[in-house]
Each structure stands twice: as structure tokens, then as C-alpha cells.
Amino acid sequence: MKKIIIGNWKLNLDHLEAIQLLQKLNYSLDVDIEEKIDIVLAPSHTSLRSLQTVVDTDKLKIQISSQDVSGYLNGPYTGEVSAAQLSKLNISYSIIGHSERRTVFNESDELINTKVHNSVDNNIIPIICFGEPDELRTNNEFLRFILNQVNSAVKGLRKDKVDEIIFAYEPIWAIGTGKVASVEDAIQVLSTVKEEVSKKSFFDEEKTRFIYGGSVSPSNAAELLNSKIIDGALVGGASLDVEKFVQIIRSIKL
Ligand code: PEP
DSSP: OOOEEEEEOOSOOOHHHHHHHHHHHHHHSOHHHHHHSEEEEEOOHHHHHHHHHHHHHTTOSOEEEESOOOSSSSSSOTTOOOHHHHHHTTOOEEEESOHHHHHHSOOOHHHHHHHHHHHHHTTOEEEEEEOOOHHHHHTTOHHHHHHHHHHHHHTTOOTTTOOOEEEEEOOGGGTTTSOOOOHHHHHHHHHHHHHHHTTSTTOOGGGEEEEEESSOOTTTHHHHHTSSSOOEEEESGGGGSHHHHHHHHHTSOO
């Protein structure tokens, strides 16, 4: 399975800074790596068009993701950005259900499911995030909690509509905390989710990736990313630093 590294820039960088970071990243990577690993950047909505234009004009291998997509298709929903609008910009992916959206913006499992449907209906690959809060990990409730999040997110998906999907395990206690999950913990969750998802009619072994996110850094990337079970990483903080992000990408043994 081709590995994927996704940089989630969150609410950082204006569009000029975003273009600079994309270009710096591209200069720091050789074409060989870009062909063997999917490298994806998720900037703010305001930078999507600028970055996609650079990617298209300079024929870069780096791909662009949005950080979110609307649960609505069009109409009187001020501030929303639809899957069709993203698709028109040639955006390839959308992060959906990030824990910051679930907790800060109270996004429900139902809304996340609608966003997943809207994405696949518009040929955008959903990067479905899920993960437990600290208190559930300690009392062993986390697997049930995670499977519930995953099952809700993919409810109603049909094989004829779904192309690729990415499932990203992001334990809340690991996001932005410097506390990374152990490889064993990440593998346990991702294998359990894979087993569950493989029962679904839309599942395609070749086109479904299971990745980890949460304080991935140059010091822990090699161990996580060279496991057969972990197909890649969603990287927050370290993706804003080109040197660190490149070190993470280079830690994958090709
Ligand atoms: C994230 O925001 O998806 C994330 C994993 O952040 P960080 O790498 O900073 O923990």
C-alpha cells in the first residue's frame, strides 16, 4: 500500500505564506519520494485556490486537501463551503470529523456522516478522523467508542459511489500534546477498525488506508510509519515546519 502523509495546517498561514511553504516543501523533496509517497497539504479554505493553482501550473505531485466540508450542498448557509465548490477547484481530499471540529464546534456523528456522503458524491476522498478522549482510554471503553464513530461516519456508503477512503486514528490526548500513541496502541486500533470496515460492502483493500495522527514528529515517525499496518500519518504541528515535515516523510523506508 502506498503510504500517505497529510499535513494539517489548521488555522495558520495566510495564502502568501501557504504558497511559500508549499514551494519550500517541494524544493526539499525529490521527485522520487513524491512519486512513492502521497503527500497532501490541508491549508485553510482561503489558501486552497492559490495552492491548487501552484500545483496545477508547476505540475507538482503534492496534493491538496480541505480541512473540512459543509454538510449542506448549497443554499442559505452563510460561511459554509460545499463539496462541489471544492471539487471544482480540483481539491482531492477533505479532512472530516477532526476532533477539533467534534469538540470545539460540536459536530455530531450524523453531521460527519453527511459530510462523508457529500464528499464521495463529489469525488473528494474523505479523510475520516476518529479517536477517544483520555478518560475512555484509561477505562478501556475506547474501542467501542471508536467503532461507533467509524460506523456512524460510513453509514449508508455504497460501493458504486466510493472510490478511496482514508481512516485516521487520532486519539484526542495525543493531538498537539507531544504525547504520541505507542506503535502497539496505534496498530491495535487501526487493525480493529480495518476488521470492522472490511465487512462493509464499499470496502476495497487496495483503496482504503488506515493512518495515525497525534504528535507525529521526526523522533517517532520512523517507528510508526514503517509498520505494515499503518499506511501513513496525519501531521499537525510538525507540518508547519518544512524541515520537520520532510524528516517525517523521509523516515519512510522506500
Ligand atoms: C492534527 O491536528 O490532526 C494533529 C495530529 O496534530 P498534531 O500533529 O499537532 O498532534
